[in-house]
Amino acid sequence: MAAEGTAWGGWKYPECDVWAGALNDADLKRVLDHIAQMPWRCPNALQVFVMDQEELFFRVSMLRGGELRQYAPVTPDEEDPEFCPDDH
Numbered sequence: 791m792a793a794e795g796t797a798w799g800g801w802k803y804p805e806c807d808v809w810a811g812a813l814n815d816a817d818l819k820r821v822l823d824h825i826a827q828m829p830w831r832c833p834n835a836l837q838v839f840v841m842d843q844e845e846l847f848f849r850v851s852m853l854r855g856g857e858l859r860q861y862a863p864v865t866p867d868e869e870d871p872e873f874c875p876d877d878h
Contacts, residue, residue: 818840818842822838822840822851822858825838825858826853826856826857826858830853833853833856834852834853834854836852836853837850837851837852838850838851838852838853838858844868845867845868846868846873846874847862848862849862849864850862
């Protein structure tokens, strides 16, 4: 997200590598399958944050045993009336 040696938010420097992207009309399963198959230096440290177009929060997955596993809660989701009770 920033060139090596550049600051984030003034004097702060990143302490990790972060890659970000925005994909239109992507097959998310294929994208996630590809990410899972990549040769990661430390696979257990990989975190993938995905938010589809109609979703309101990121789903977080980590690579375990060669598979991406979702660790963020799946319920309640955006379709649940109690998800955002103040939103009329």
